[in-house]
Amino acid sequence: MVSTSASPSLSPFExxxxxxxxxxxxxxxxxxxxxxxLPLGTALPSEKALTEQFGVSxxxxxxxxxxxxxxxxxxxxxTVSTARPQVSDRHVVESAALALEAVxxxxxxxxxxxxxxxxxxxxxxxxxxxxxxxxxxxxxxxxLLDAMRHAATAGDVAAFHTADVGFHIAMxxxxxxxxxxxVLGVLREAIAVHLLDALADLAEPAAVLGQLIGEHEAVLGAxxxxxxxxxxxxxxxxxLGFYAAHGQAGGTP
Amino acid sequence: MVSTSASPSLSPFExxxxxxxxxxxxxxxxxxxxxxxLPLGTALPSEKALTEQFGVSxxxxxxxxxxxxxxxxxxxxxTVSTARPQVSDRHVVESAALALEAVxxxxxxxxxxxxxxxxxxxxxxxxxxxxxxxxxxxxxxxxLLDAMRHAATAGDVAAFHTADVGFHIAMxxxxxxxxxxxVLGVLREAIAVHLLDALADLAEPAAVLGQLIGEHEAVLGAxxxxxxxxxxxxxxxxxLGFYAAHGQAGGTP
DNA sequence: CCTTGACTGCTTGTCAGACAAGTATACCGT
DNA sequence: ACGGTATACTTGTCTGACAAGCAGTCAAGG
Numbered sequence: 001m002v003s004t005s006a007s008p009s010l011s012p013f014e015x016x017x018x019x020x021x022x023x024x025x026x027x028x029x030x031x032x033x034x035x036x037x038l039p040l041g042t043a044l045p046s047e048k049a050l051t052e053q054f055g056v057s058x059x060x061x062x063x064x065x066x067x068x069x070x071x072x073x074x075x076x077x078x079t080v081s082t083a084r085p086q087v088s089d090r091h092v093v094e095s096a097a098l099a100l101e102a103v104x105x106x107x108x109x110x111x112x113x114x115x116x117x118x119x120x121x122x123x124x125x126x127x128x129x130x131x132x133x134x135x136x137x138x139x140x141x142x143x144l145l146d147a148m149r150h151a152a153t154a155g156d157v158a159a160f161h162t163a164d165v166g167f168h169i170a171m172x173x174x175x176x177x178x179x180x181x182x183v184l185g186v187l188r189e190a191i192a193v194h195l196l197d198a199l200a201d202l203a204e205p206a207a208v209l210g211q212l213i214g215e216h217e218a219v220l221g222a223x224x225x226x227x228x229x230x231x232x233x234x235x236x237x238x239x240l241g242f243y244a245a246h247g248q249a250g251g252t253p
Numbered sequence: 254m255v256s257t258s259a260s261p262s263l264s265p266f267e268x269x270x271x272x273x274x275x276x277x278x279x280x281x282x283x284x285x286x287x288x289x290x291l292p293l294g295t296a297l298p299s300e301k302a303l304t305e306q307f308g309v310s311x312x313x314x315x316x317x318x319x320x321x322x323x324x325x326x327x328x329x330x331x332t333v334s335t336a337r338p339q340v341s342d343r344h345v346v347e348s349a350a351l352a353l354e355a356v357x358x359x360x361x362x363x364x365x366x367x368x369x370x371x372x373x374x375x376x377x378x379x380x381x382x383x384x385x386x387x388x389x390x391x392x393x394x395x396x397l398l399d400a401m402r403h404a405a406t407a408g409d410v411a412a413f414h415t416a417d418v419g420f421h422i423a424m425x426x427x428x429x430x431x432x433x434x435x436v437l438g439v440l441r442e443a444i445a446v447h448l449l450d451a452l453a454d455l456a457e458p459a460a461v462l463g464q465l466i467g468e469h470e471a472v473l474g475a476x477x478x479x480x481x482x483x484x485x486x487x488x489x490x491x492x493l494g495f496y497a498a499h500g501q502a503g504g505t506p
Numbered sequence: 507c508c509t510t511g512a513c514t515g516c517t518t519g520t521c522a523g524a525c526a527a528g529t530a531t532a533c534c535g536t
Numbered sequence: 537a538c539g540g541t542a543t544a545c546t547t548g549t550c551t552g553a554c555a556a557g558c559a560g561t562c563a564a565g566g
Contacts, residue, residue: 018518019331022319034358046546057521059312062548063319066275070323072352078272083529084546090361096352099325099345105287105437106342112430116381118376124373178362180368182353183436273548299517310550315519336558366513 015250025054029064033073033087042087044074071095076094093182097189104190111194111241118187122172122239123232125184126219130173130228131191137174141167152209158201160209165192167216171235174223198246212242275316278307282317286326286340288352295340297327346435350442357443364447370498371440371466375425375492376485378437381474382428383481394420394473401469405462410452413462418445420469424488427476451499465495 005215032038044050050061065085068074072095103109131138144167151159165188173183194238202208215238222231271277287292298306303314318338322330329338356362380420382390397420404412418441425437455461468491475484 002403022519023330026323030355034355036359040359050326059315059522060520062312063316063519066324070279070320071348071355073355089356089361092352092355092359095324096356099349099352100435102283102287102324102326102345103342103349106289106293106345108342109431109435116430117436120373121370128369137466144565177366177369179366182356182362183370184333191348222314246329275548301517312551313549 020063021056022060023067025056025060026064026067027055027066030071030073033068038087038089040089043084046084058073093185094189096182097186100186100190109173111191112243114187114191115239118184118191118237119236121180121184121187125172125175125177125237126223126231126235127228128177129171129178130223130226130231132224133174133226134176137170138220138224141170141174144170145216145220146220148209148213151214152206155205157202157205157209158196161192161196161199161230164195164202164212164216169179171219171223198242201247212238215241259268273316275313276320278313278319279317281307282321283324283395286321291340293340293342296337297340301339321456332365343501346438347442350439353403353443364444365496367444368492371437371444372432372489372492374440375421376489377429378425378428378433379476379484379488380434380481382424383429383476383484385429386427386476387429390423391477392428394423397423398466398473401462401466405459405466408458408491410455410458410462411449412451414445414452417465417469421491424472424476425505429468440504451495455499461499465491468494 017175019027029038038044044065045053047061047065053056054061065074066240069076069085069091072093073087073089073092074085075088075091076083104111104114144163147163148167150159151157151163168188169181169185199205215234219231219234219238222228222234266441272280282291291297297318298316300314304311307314310316314419318327319330321327322338322344324344325344325346326340327338328341328344329336356363357367397416400416401413401420404410404416421441422438426434452458453488468487472484472491475481475487
């Protein structure tokens with residue numbers, strides 16, 4: 001039975017607008033998940049079992065499960081299989097990115113605002129990272145820098161872009177602040193499509209990619225040298241410079 | 254008929270794992286929404302009509318609608334009514350905030366990291382705002398500051414908290430960068446519960462609230478004076494000071 | 507003319523039951 | 537012990553049904 005204890009009708013003349021059962025069930029399950037009662041990786045019982053546990057029909061359970069999957073708290077939903085959905089948190093970030101992308105594409109947020117935010121955030125993250133860079137993140141960044149070089153010589157813009165995104169994420173991850181990594185991950189994912197458009201529309205790809213690689217090297221060098229100030233300014237110049245030169249391609253004015 | 258044209262099986266030996274129809278339908282509808290074919294405020298057709306348009310059964314349509322509601326792209330879902338869900342973007346931010354809150358409560362992000370992020374972000378936003386503060390935002394901030402004073406004298410911690418949150422949002426909104434407002438809104442919503450706990454646990458509420466009001470006044474003054482540097486440093490001190498003194502209450506270590 | 511009331515649809519929320527396709531498991535023969 | 541089959545179970549989807557609420561419509565009565 002779903003507890004319907006919520007919302008005591010404070011104003012007696014307003015009819016009690018209870019939420020649909022499916023939403024109530026999803027909230028209860030959500031609470032079980034985020035409160036840790038159902039640890040990450042737990043496989044949920046079958047829909048029939050949930051039917052009995054919550055005292056509602058399978059349709060209702062299924063709607064609740066869809067809600068939780070959309071919120072990123074349950075795996076699955078992307079493929080049809082008999083595998084039971086698992087409690088997961090990987091898709092939560094993806095869900096947040098999806099939300100941000102929706103706001104973006106609905107035209108509520110100009111790209112320039114988003115870029116300004118990214119400059120501030122990434123600058124701060126790198127400044128923080130420079131004080132004590134994680135060695136494995138630095139190593140990963142170096143690998144991705146190599147990948148960028150190869151992609152540039154091969155003229156593979158898409159591969160370059162992938163490595164580029166990875167590089168920035170790795171650099172931000174070199175600091176140990178999870179919040180930076182999270183928000184910047186979302187930001188990047190939302191901006192990525194614009195960026196790829198801009199790269200694809202380049203008149204002289206080789207020259208631009210070469211310059212970008214140089215700027216990446218400078219950023220990496222500054223962080224390795226522990227010079228947070230320089231890292232911040234260089235990443236700022238790197239991002240703003242690119243958007244000033246090639247940012248108009250994507251379309252968002 | 255839902256177009257199943259996506260994902261041409263590139264590797265013929267991997268069985269084509271198509272996504273459930275409900276997910277496909279939700280993606281199509283999502284695309285219609287974010288691409289602007291269905292403008293904000295549009296009321297969706299009835300479920301039966303959608304049934305015919307997409308060539309799937311009502312159960313499938315309903316699951317798709319639940320997904321879109323969870324993503325914040327459709328209104329409704331919180332109350333049961335015959336009103337058709339409307340295309341909306343207000344709930345998208347809420348959805349992002351929900352995702353962030355989930356990550357937080359799952360223990361993936363320490364509160365200190367989040368606070369550090371907020372300091373950087375809010376500092377940058379206020380520095381930006383100081384260069385050209387929106388007068389109506391400033392007026393709103395002043396009203397909320399008054400509300401804080403009244404709440405403090407009345408000893409109403411909850412009201413103080415509400416006004417506090419509103420003040421910070423108004424100040425950030427004084428700059429015209431939508432991205433700052435968006436992300437900080439999400440951040441605040443995620444932090445809010447910790448903050449309220451901390452306020453409720455104060456040993457000497459009156460003194461602390463008084464000090465907070467003073468700090469808020471200083472921040473407002475700096476922005477009005479156009480001194481971005483001072484605004485950034487003051488809001489930084491304001492946030493870090495509070496969390497250093499009272500931040501342990503919420504529980505997240 | 508305006509209000510009131512009943513009636514008729516239509517919509518959502520929920521349930522029960524059915525079936526296909528795929529998978530896991532148990533069981534059985536070698 | 538091992539391989540292969542049969543069975544049970546799971547998810548995805550459809551169909552049909554019913555209660556409750558809301559929007560009209562339309563006639564009766566003031």
